[in-house]
Amino acid sequence: MSGPGTNKLGGRLSTLQAALVVARRDFAAVLLSRSFVFFLLGPLFMLGVTLMASGVGQSVERSVSRPVLGVALPGADSAALRQAEGRLGVQLDEALPVLIALEASPGTTPEQLLQANASRASAVMTGSLDHPVLTGPSDLIAEWRGPVAVLAAEARSAVLAPYPEIRLAPTPNKAAAIDRVGRMRTAQSGQTLLFLLTMLLAGMVLSNLVEEKANKIIEVLAAAIPMDALFLGKLFAMLAISFVGIAVWGAAGATLLLAGGRSLADLTEPAVGWPLFIALGVIYFASAYLLLGSVFLTIGSMASTVREVQTLSMPVTMLQLLVFFFASFAMSNPGSPLELAAALVPFSSPYAMLARAAQEPELGQHLLAIGWQVAWVALFIRFGARLFRTRVMKSGPAGTHRRRWFRREAA
Amino acid sequence: MKMELGTWDATGNAPDRQTAAVMTDHPLAIEARGLVKRFDGFTAVDGVDLSVPEGAIYGVLGPNGAGKTTTLRMLLGIIDPDEGYRRVLGTLRPHDVAYAIGYLPEERGLYPAMKAYEAIAFVGALRGLPLAEGRRRGRALLEEHGLGFAADRQIRQLSKGMAQQVQILGCLVHEPRLVVFDEPFSGLDAINQGKLEKMMRGLAERGTTVIFSTHVIAHAERLCDGIAIIAGGKVPFAGPVDVARDRIPAQVRLETRAADGPWRAALPADSRHDRKLDGSSFFTFPLPESGIEPLLRALIEGEAGILSLSIERAGLHDAFVSIAGEAAARALEENPEEEPRR
Numbered sequence: 158m159s160g161p162g163t164n165k166l167g168g169r170l171s172t173l174q175a176a177l178v179v180a181r182r183d184f185a186a187v188l189l190s191r192s193f194v195f196f197l198l199g200p201l202f203m204l205g206v207t208l209m210a211s212g213v214g215q216s217v218e219r220s221v222s223r224p225v226l227g228v229a230l231p232g233a234d235s236a237a238l239r240q241a242e243g244r245l246g247v248q249l250d251e252a253l254p255v256l257i258a259l260e261a262s263p264g265t266t267p268e269q270l271l272q273a274n275a276s277r278a279s280a281v282m283t284g285s286l287d288h289p290v291l292t293g294p295s296d297l298i299a300e301w302r303g304p305v306a307v308l309a310a311e312a313r314s315a316v317l318a319p320y321p322e323i324r325l326a327p328t329p330n331k332a333a334a335i336d337r338v339g340r341m342r343t344a345q346s347g348q349t350l351l352f353l354l355t356m357l358l359a360g361m362v363l364s365n366l367v368e369e370k371a372n373k374i375i376e377v378l379a380a381a382i383p384m385d386a387l388f389l390g391k392l393f394a395m396l397a398i399s400f401v402g403i404a405v406w407g408a409a410g411a412t413l414l415l416a417g418g419r420s421l422a423d424l425t426e427p428a429v430g431w432p433l434f435i436a437l438g439v440i441y442f443a444s445a446y447l448l449l450g451s452v453f454l455t456i457g458s459m460a461s462t463v464r465e466v467q468t469l470s471m472p473v474t475m476l477q478l479l480v481f482f483f484a485s486f487a488m489s490n491p492g493s494p495l496e497l498a499a500a501l502v503p504f505s506s507p508y509a510m511l512a513r514a515a516q517e518p519e520l521g522q523h524l525l526a527i528g529w530q531v532a533w534v535a536l537f538i539r540f541g542a543r544l545f546r547t548r549v550m551k552s553g554p555a556g557t558h559r560r561r562w563f564r565r566e567a568a
Numbered sequence: 569m570k571m572e573l574g575t576w577d578a579t580g581n582a583p584d585r586q587t588a589a590v591m592t593d594h595p596l597a598i599e600a601r602g603l604v605k606r607f608d609g610f611t612a613v614d615g616v617d618l619s620v621p622e623g624a625i626y627g628v629l630g631p632n633g634a635g636k637t638t639t640l641r642m643l644l645g646i647i648d649p650d651e652g653y654r655r656v657l658g659t660l661r662p663h664d665v666a667y668a669i670g671y672l673p674e675e676r677g678l679y680p681a682m683k684a685y686e687a688i689a690f691v692g693a694l695r696g697l698p699l700a701e702g703r704r705r706g707r708a709l710l711e712e713h714g715l716g717f718a719a720d721r722q723i724r725q726l727s728k729g730m731a732q733q734v735q736i737l738g739c740l741v742h743e744p745r746l747v748v749f750d751e752p753f754s755g756l757d758a759i760n761q762g763k764l765e766k767m768m769r770g771l772a773e774r775g776t777t778v779i780f781s782t783h784v785i786a787h788a789e790r791l792c793d794g795i796a797i798i799a800g801g802k803v804p805f806a807g808p809v810d811v812a813r814d815r816i817p818a819q820v821r822l823e824t825r826a827a828d829g830p831w832r833a834a835l836p837a838d839s840r841h842d843r844k845l846d847g848s849s850f851f852t853f854p855l856p857e858s859g860i861e862p863l864l865r866a867l868i869e870g871e872a873g874i875l876s877l878s879i880e881r882a883g884l885h886d887a888f889v890s891i892a893g894e895a896a897a898r899a900l901e902e903n904p905e906e907e908p909r910r
Contacts, residue, residue: 168696169667178693186681373677377735380644380671381694383663546647 172389175382179390184397197402200357201409224297226254226305227278229261229270234286234312241311248320253304254280267292286313339425344488344515347427347434348508351442352481356474358399359449384542388458392450392538396443403442427515437514437523441507444530448503449477451534455541477504484508491516500526503533595658597622597746597777598643602652605638612638614801615652620779620794622745625772627788628781629888630798631896636781637674639798640750643779644671657746665746667696670739674750674781676732680724684734685710687723691738702741709737713763729756736764740771747771749780753787765791789884799892800899809884816882816890817854823875824849824867831870834863848875855879 280293689702
């Protein structure tokens with residue numbers, strides 16, 4: 158090895174370069190850990206179970222909970238009604254009640270019929286095709302009034318009316334009139350997804366510095382690079398990890414959706430268009446993640462055990478839930494002072510602005526918002542790093558914090 | 569390159585910056601003046617001055633909890649002093665020269681899942697060395713120090729001593745101009761302690777400044793050009809090892825056939841007298857200020873029957889105990905209410 162100070166290859170690292178050294182190490186370490194594989198598989202497993210449960214549920218609902226209409230008509234009428242049900246079922250499907258034939262002895266009242274067949278029929282149809290009578294719970298018979306009239310009319314008709322083949326000509330959403338309700342739904346979906354991902358992934362940062370302290374490597378890091386770079390590096394690493402997670406989950410989710418015959422087209426197209434909306438979604442996710450992550454990182458750095466982390470992070474999690482509700486509520490009043498406040502408050506800003514992207518086509522406001530959020534991220538990192546140095550590393554001149562906060566110490 | 573630290577203040581007080589520079593003929597790698605650090609009202613370091621010339625091996629000695637680690641952390645910029653300043657490799661901001669500094673903290677720490685050569689490369693990368701070069705040097709350093717077989721092993725698979733050696737190599741991978749070791753010998757067996765001493769000498773020979781803290785005085789005595797003794801957060805002595813040893817007068821050990829005679833008047837009044845079984849006498853006393861010749865003359869003329877006479881210079885350990893003890897007593901006098909130091 159050559160003499161000291163002759164290290165031509167190295168040199169002073171900028172904060173960003175130092176952050177990247179930390180980020181690279183953390184990224185590789187987390188990505189290659191077994192716990193990350195389980196972390197990735199966790200939501201996929203949950204999603205699979207949820208889809209299976211919902212499929213089974215729907216099937217059960219279809220077979221069990223669909224109400225049945227008992228038919229107690231004279232023989233010919235009953236047969237004609239069943240034939241009409243067969244013909245109309247193709248067109249109207251679930252709009253029609255499920256029919257079952259009931260045996261009625263002479264003199265039996267509809268109420269007695271209903272009572273005798275309570276386990277099978279929710280209501281009964283008596284009388285004739287010309288004068289049908291529906292007996293049953295008022296809301297149910299009111300709902301069935303129309304379909305039963307159509308069925309009876311079809312059954313009475315001597316000539317079978319041919320139903321024409323209808324050609325479907327869907328219009329693209331963009332060409333359609335602005336669908337405020339649809340866009341609201343898109344905004345809501347975007348916000349919810351953003352919130353869930355942020356909460357799921359920001360939690361990963363929490364125990365990161367605790368591990369670092371447990372490994373006692375924090376002193377090596379703190380001696381070599383500024384604390385700001387350490388915090389920034391950890392956030393970058395976790396952000397990159399979260400993108401890996403989103404890519405995996407996104408791909409799996411999209412595959413499942415496509416396999417289920419669904420797509421983004423089921424949602425109303427956002428005002429800025431899907432590509433830009435998705436791009437803004439990624440940026441606002443990064444922003445929301447960094448904002449929350451920097452707070453969690455500070456908490457993690459202050460705690461010395463995972464239990465302490467959990468205790469300290471609970472209020473922040475609750476607060477984040479409130480912020481989400483605030484942003485969701487504000488979204489329903491576009492342009493109101495409340496909505497403006499949601500866009501300005503750093504923690505709710507990403508949610509509020511994503512909702513705006515779904516509802517308003519202007520792009521300039523997003524540049525402004527992203528700049529605003531980045532400034533807050535920088536501020537939180539600075540604050541977290543300083544807090545870490547003063548409280549955990551036991552440093553920082555007392556009484557001069559404010560002065561030193563805004564300027565670098567003169568060399 | 570053993571360095572002559574020159575005529576330090578005879579009282580052992582650190583010379584001021586200008587005189588230190590003149591005295592040493594070397595620019596200072598570290599210069600600290602009036603460093604103070606308080607934690608929650610407790611003064612851990614109270615006005616520390618240090619001057620470490622470039623290329624020196626410098627020891628920071630002190631009992632446990634004396635403020636050694638806090639001082640080193642301030643020098644490295646891990647924490648900032650509440651008062652005073654430190655200039656490290658010419659700058660007041662140690663992080664600006666982090667690429668030229670290596671640091672082994674007292675609490676050793678490496679990522680358990682990292683391979684040994686990767687761990688070395690990572691520490692180098694933190695100091696600005698490109699990762700690929702760090703990996704190459706990491707493997708080379710491990711080979712050079714007999715740990716080549718462990719290069720691809722994870723840190724968690726290494727013994728504590730081996731992991732510590734890996735961390736020490738990590739301090740050196742970027743070829744720093746200044747190396748700071750906090751208690752580097754703790755956790756190492758005698759053989760590896762010897763290797764580390766040799767490594768430190770080698771670094772100094774190549775011009776690297778080595779500063780280390782220890783409470784094991786023997787290492788400092790063998791290695792150091794200069795030392796600072798920290799006790800009670802203060803530095804009661806800073807200077808060359810010889811000057812520290814000279815703070816305690818040399819001891820004279822005299823063995824005579826006769827137990828008494830007029831020659832006894834030449835011995836200091838506080839000399840200790842032990843009688844041996846064979847009738848001879850053994851005296852121990854500090855070397856008189858007048859020197860040994862008048863005493864020797866009196867013994868010969870008085871026919872004391874000198875069996876043996878030796879002058880033993882005080883060791884650094886004795887000097888350390890004396891200086892640190894005095895400092896602790898002074899601190900207790902000044903602040904009788906203060907709790908024992910952490």
